[in-house]
Amino acid sequence: MTALKLENVQKSFGDIHVLKDIDLEVAEREFIVFVGPSGCGKSTLLRVIAGLEDASGGRVMIGGRDVTRTPPAKRGISMVFQSYALYPHLDVEGNMALGLRQAGEERKVIAERIATAASMLSLEPYLKRRPAELSGGQRQRVAIGRAIVRKPDLFLFDEPLSNLDAALRMATRVEIARLHRELGACMVYVTHDQTEAMTLADRIVVLRDGRIEQVGSPMELYNDPANQFVAGFLGSPSMNFLAAGPLGAPGEVLGIRPEHLGVVAQGPLRGRISHVERLGGDTNLLVTTPQDETVTVRLFGQHDHRMGTEIALDFDRARALSFDAAGKRLRP
Amino acid sequence: MHKARHNPLNSIAAHAALLTWTAIALFPVVVILINSFKTRKAIFREPLALPSADSFSLVGYQTVMRQGDFFLYFQNSMIVTVVSLAFILLFGAMAAFALSEYRFRGNALMGLYLALGIMIPIRIGTVAILDLMVQTGLVNTLMALILVYTAQGLPLAVFILSEFMRQVSDDLKNAGRIDGLSEYRIFFRLVLPLVRPAMATVAVFNMIPIWNDLWFPLILAPGEATKTLTLGSQVFIGQFVTDWNAVLSALSLAILPVLILYVIFSRQLIRGITSGAVK
Ligand SMILES: Nc1ncnc2c1ncn2[C@@H]1O[C@H](COP(=O)(O)OP(=O)(O)OP(=O)(O)O)[C@@H](O)[C@H]1O
Numbered sequence: 001m002t003a004l005k006l007e008n009v010q011k012s013f014g015d016i017h018v019l020k021d022i023d024l025e026v027a028e029r030e031f032i033v034f035v036g037p038s039g040c041g042k043s044t045l046l047r048v049i050a051g052l053e054d055a056s057g058g059r060v061m062i063g064g065r066d067v068t069r070t071p072p073a074k075r076g077i078s079m080v081f082q083s084y085a086l087y088p089h090l091d092v093e094g095n096m097a098l099g100l101r102q103a104g105e106e107r108k109v110i111a112e113r114i115a116t117a118a119s120m121l122s123l124e125p126y127l128k129r130r131p132a133e134l135s136g137g138q139r140q141r142v143a144i145g146r147a148i149v150r151k152p153d154l155f156l157f158d159e160p161l162s163n164l165d166a167a168l169r170m171a172t173r174v175e176i177a178r179l180h181r182e183l184g185a186c187m188v189y190v191t192h193d194q195t196e197a198m199t200l201a202d203r204i205v206v207l208r209d210g211r212i213e214q215v216g217s218p219m220e221l222y223n224d225p226a227n228q229f230v231a232g233f234l235g236s237p238s239m240n241f242l243a244a245g246p247l248g249a250p251g252e253v254l255g256i257r258p259e260h261l262g263v264v265a266q267g268p269l270r271g272r273i274s275h276v277e278r279l280g281g282d283t284n285l286l287v288t289t290p291q292d293e294t295v296t297v298r299l300f301g302q303h304d305h306r307m308g309t310e311i312a313l314d315f316d317r318a319r320a321l322s323f324d325a326a327g328k329r330l331r332p
Numbered sequence: 333m334h335k336a337r338h339n340p341l342n343s344i345a346a347h348a349a350l351l352t353w354t355a356i357a358l359f360p361v362v363v364i365l366i367n368s369f370k371t372r373k374a375i376f377r378e379p380l381a382l383p384s385a386d387s388f389s390l391v392g393y394q395t396v397m398r399q400g401d402f403f404l405y406f407q408n409s410m411i412v413t414v415v416s417l418a419f420i421l422l423f424g425a426m427a428a429f430a431l432s433e434y435r436f437r438g439n440a441l442m443g444l445y446l447a448l449g450i451m452i453p454i455r456i457g458t459v460a461i462l463d464l465m466v467q468t469g470l471v472n473t474l475m476a477l478i479l480v481y482t483a484q485g486l487p488l489a490v491f492i493l494s495e496f497m498r499q500v501s502d503d504l505k506n507a508g509r510i511d512g513l514s515e516y517r518i519f520f521r522l523v524l525p526l527v528r529p530a531m532a533t534v535a536v537f538n539m540i541p542i543w544n545d546l547w548f549p550l551i552l553a554p555g556e557a558t559k560t561l562t563l564g565s566q567v568f569i570g571q572f573v574t575d576w577n578a579v580l581s582a583l584s585l586a587i588l589p590v591l592i593l594y595v596i597f598s599r600q601l602i603r604g605i606t607s608g609a610v611k
């Protein structure tokens with residue numbers, strides 16, 4: 001059965017057409033991540049799924065049920081927001097209980113579910129505290145707890161980690177992955193963090209200007225992108241795009257991942273090192289070619305390259321990708 | 333660390349300015365208060381002196397209590413002020429919520445129309461209002477005053493409150509919707525508490541003009557049963573003789589309820605700044 005199905009979903013705000021022909025099917029237990037540049041409509045799509053915005057066209061189905069006209073509370077969803085959005089006047093327990101009380105659950109059931117969620121998220125010591133008395137990370141855990149207790153068919157996350165610092169982000173990311181395994185529910189997750197997308201997703205949906213560019217598993221998108229946009233969007237440092245002609249490759253543009261380039265004595269590419277980034281595990285070289293293109297080279301381990309030296313580069317031809325002038329992938 | 337940034341001279345200057353301002357603002361109130369406890373002769377001989385054993389007198393208060401239905405006036409003023417404020421806050425906040433929260437055709441136009449009332453004094457419409465009240469049979473009722481004051485206070489209330497409501501996090505309201513709260517619950521339980529400081533501001537701004545107003549009580553509700561305090565006090569001010577003891581005593585008494593209301597609202601003003609919902 002499909003957990004979520006979008007059929008030709010459209011959304012306009014007045015004259016602005018924000019979502020165009022969105023078609024998507026999400027299987028049960030699947031973890032789907034929406035990525036895309038800022039303003040491409042990720043949050044809007046999530047809010048349409050949640051029912052917080054009405055779709056201007058198309059259908060939204062959750063768990064096989066057409067919910068296009070159903071209010072948010074009746075869609076069997078929970079949502080976690082970037083700003084936590086905890087109720088300031090209620091304590092942690094009250095925050096988690098509110099949705100269930102509204103749905104008319106019995107007291108006993110509510111207490112049980114809160115206890116389970118609290119132990120899953122180690123929130124027991126804070127149950128009687130108000131949101132104002134919690135740290136950012138604790139607040140986000142409460143927000144996740146509030147989503148869990150409702151036992152939804154579908155979890156929606158809108159950039160839940162972007163207000164947290166790096167260490168906490170990693171810990172919470174791992175926690176969300178663990179929750180996904182334990183709860184076995186379907187999750188839809190919006191982010192513009194590469195790492196979150198690559199590490200959490202079963203499948204990634206890449207959006208641009210309100211359209212789906214490509215859907216696929218992280219490695220599919222990384223190794224076999226459908227177009228230049230997707231190729232450039234995933235991967236950090238991002239893919240190099242060079243004029244294909246001089247390199248003797250088909251198409252207009254040749255895409256080479258930084259890790260598929262190597263420093264050699266004699267090679268098809270030459271340039272001057274304009275910057276060196278030493279990350280300990282990796283070394284990134286920024287090389288400026290005579291044509292004034294900048295090529296990023298990712299070397300594993302620590303290397304002793306100096307800025308300003310002239311070097312030659314070669315690349316793995318089998319793994320380079322060709323694109324036509326419109327950015328569409330040319331497959332051999 | 334604090335000392336480094338706080339120049340003591342600046343601090344002294346600021347306090348001096350504030351103290352001066354307080355003294356100027358309180359001066360007339362204090363003069364009224366001390367003179368209300370003095371004999372008529374003492375009032376005119378030494379208006380700034382405190383009441384002494386010699387000059388102390390409660391004759392003003394006695395006159396006020398004996399004269400007319402002072403407590404009724406008091407009660408009328410209180411009812412009119414409190415009910416008007418309640419209406420202004422309730423309806424103002426509801427209109428502000430609709431304007432700030434929902435997208436509908438004519439939203440901006442409606443906001444502009446409501447804001448227009450800020451610039452046009454309601455007294456310009458007195459004749460039309462009187463006509464309306466006569467036709468609806470509301471003359472000489474407190475309702476007439478309440479309606480007029482509510483209309484008078486709404487534009488600014490809507491304007492201020494909608495500005496504040498726009499700042500309430502969308503995520504919070506959406507979280508409520510997902511948890512199944514009705515729009516009314518979202519309005520009353522989530523949004524109103526967060527704009528409490530703005531509500532207190534609106535209340536304080538509206539309270540004094542309503543309490544002090546003489547114009548509309550005189551025109552719309554001059555009957556004995558509906559006289560407000562300000563109107564009722566006018567009996568002591570004659571064309572030829574003014575009973576200053578009574579006037580000062582009535583004024584002193586009139587300050588009290590306003591003071592109490594103000595204390596209530598200003599505590600809300602300070603306490604109402606709830607934080608922690610959103611980072
Ligand atoms: N209420 C609205 N009225 C008009 N336009 C809107 C409204 N909400 C969103 N938009 C527009 O829709 C587009 C998509 O917005 P959305 O918030 O979905 O972007 P996003 O992909 O979530 O971006 P970000 O990564 O910055 O959060 C934007 O161009 C935005 O200006």
Ligand SMILES: [Mg+2]
Pocket residue numbers: 042043044
């Ligand atoms: Mg967004």
